[in-house]
Amino acid sequence: MKDPEKMIRCVCLECHYIYDPLKGDPKQGIPPGTAWQDVPESWHCPECKITKAKKGVFKLLDE
Numbered sequence: 267m268k269d270p271e272k273m274i275r276c277v278c279l280e281c282h283y284i285y286d287p288l289k290g291d292p293k294q295g296i297p298p299g300t301a302w303q304d305v306p307e308s309w310h311c312p313e314c315k316i317t318k319a320k321k322g323v324f325k326l327l328d329e
């Protein structure tokens with residue numbers, strides 16, 4: 267939460283859902299403030315259900 271580098275958002279290229287570390291994903295047990303790299307591989311996109319483990323789908327928005 268203190269390190270802005272860890273608060274990089276990540277977009278799902280499949281459905282354009284954006285994972286925002288500031289919000290996390292409480293529905294899946296990811297508390298607000300969780301950096302993308304700390305999200306478990308078993309997490310899945312709430313829109314299209316693709317898991318984080320799938321490569322090439324999630325892209326960091328590091329401007």
Ligand SMILES: [Zn+2]
Pocket residue numbers: 278279280281282283311312313314315316
């Ligand atoms: Zn998605």
